[in-house]
Amino acid sequence: MSRRLLPVAVLVALVAALTASSSPAAPRQRPRAPSGLAFYRPPARLLAGRHGSVIWSRPARGTLRLAGAKRALVVLYRSRSLTGTPIAVSGTVWVPKGRPPKRGWPIISWAHGTTGVGDPCAPSRDSPTSLAHGYIDYVYPELSAWLKAGYAVIQTDYQGLGTAGPHPYLIGVSEGRGVDDIVRAARELVPALGRRFAIAGHSQGGQASLFAASIARGWVPELKLVGDASYAPASHIADQIKLVGAFTAPSPISALGAEVLYGAAAGSPAVSISALMAPPALALMPQLEVKCEPQLIQPDSFGGLAPNRLLASGANLGPLLALTGRQNPAVSIPVPILLAQGGADATVPKPFTDQLAGELRAKHDRLDYRVYPGITHGQIPAAAQPVFMRWVAQRFGRR
Structure with missing residues (x-):
């Protein structure tokens, strides 16, 4: 090769490398997903691989087919436990109707609130008769509105909720990895999804969202986090x-x-x-x-x-x-935060969130803290929805 051609070859290689780093990982030949609850119990040989890569998926049914979704999928994907052990985590992916924008569908990774710690409580197992239904479907109107506004919506079940092993309830890094890794998994399943994502969560998920936002840059560096919305997060x-x-x-x-x-x-x-x-x-x-x-x-x-x-x-x-x-979510986050709290919340009392807001500001986080008088714990996602819709549109530059 001549010296004149060498810089061109190097440039082509660099462009190819950069393109690969920002695109979803090429899927390997995935096995067919088993039916029933066997979906949540993959053989150990399938756990090895990049965290966030897909093990298998299947169409979502029943109540999981949200209004506004063109496609609804239940996914089993790879993640890592607190000790670094490969694990399987389950979740749900919703794709909006219509044609994706040039940069791909913007993504909202939703971190759900407390449903329980047993496997029957996993949101991806939701149905009208499931044991946790009322603690899952209360946010379906908000998630459906996000879909209708042109956002892909994804929801992790978290480690051990539906899948093997105990659920590390309110252990922030475990939850955060699940929230971030499902973004990778969704993009592998649906190439029309972009690399920009926001995180939102309520209660347990409010705490999870803050931890997920704090680790995203190092955990999923090829993705671009644009903001985090936390509703009545568990703290202190x-x-x-x-x-x-x-x-x-x-x-x-x-x-x-x-x-x-x-x-x-x-x-x-x-x-x-x-x-x-x-x-x-x-x-x-x-x-x-x-x-x-x-x-x-x-x-x-x-x-x-x-x-x-x-x-x-x-x-x-x-x-x-x-x-x-160590699970208090007073963490450093490099993107804007929307923090919403109900004044009549008896589950996560306002004084704890007031204190958290002060701690986040002390870390120089860019915080927008909103308090809603008379609003209870379960009402805060709906009460904050108008503000959230404007806020998330700004985060994605969709003003």
Whole structure:
């Protein structure tokens, strides 16, 4: 090769490399997805591969076929556990109707709120009779509106929710990896999806969205995150654990407390459920695997237990408080944040989100904090929808 041609060859190679880095990974020959619940249990040999790559997929049915969606898919994709072990995570992909823009459909990765920690509670398993239906379909009107506005919408189930292993509930990095990796998986399945994405989430998903936004640049560097919207995010979990002794009446909050302990044990071997929980609470723990939030908050489950009866007297809370303290989503995020909070929220009280807002500002995050007087925890996604629609359009330059 002559010296005159060498720079041209180098330039062509560089362009090819850059193009490959910003495009979805070329799919390998994927096996056919099995029917039923076998979909969520792939053989171990299929777990190896790039995180965010697709294991298999199948058409979504029933309530998962949202209004405004041209295609709806349930996907099983690869991710990584907290220890770096290859795992499978499930989720749902919705593609809007119409013709994609030149840069591909902009993407909103939705991080769902608490549904439970057992496999039946996975949102990709939703149906009118599923155990967690009311804790999943309440945001379908908002997700459908996003589709009708020309956004692809994707939703992870999170690690261990539907798939093998326990769900690390409120363990931020685990959740964040699921939220980010499904963007890669969706783009592999649907080449018409662009590389720009926003993240949004509520409650558990509000916390997950903040962690996902904080790690996205390093975890999925070929993608471009444009913003994060967090509705009533779980925060200051360790501080709340310290307060449970003050609540002496039976409360649905006990279900959340049990799930926090379950998630902490899934997130660290230093946290032992049997060593931490009082006998009445320990006796109810098997219900977490077979029931979802609507059943767990009932009087015949954790809803009939006072929060002050969750923890054993004299239990060593050190490892639990250390781990949950690290899950506070006061993280550095390089993109604009929309934070929305209901003034009448009894699940994530406003003072905790006020405190979180101050912590995010102290990190010089670009924060737009909105408070909605009289709005409860479950009402905040709908209440914030008009502001979100304007905000997300600006993030994608669609003013």
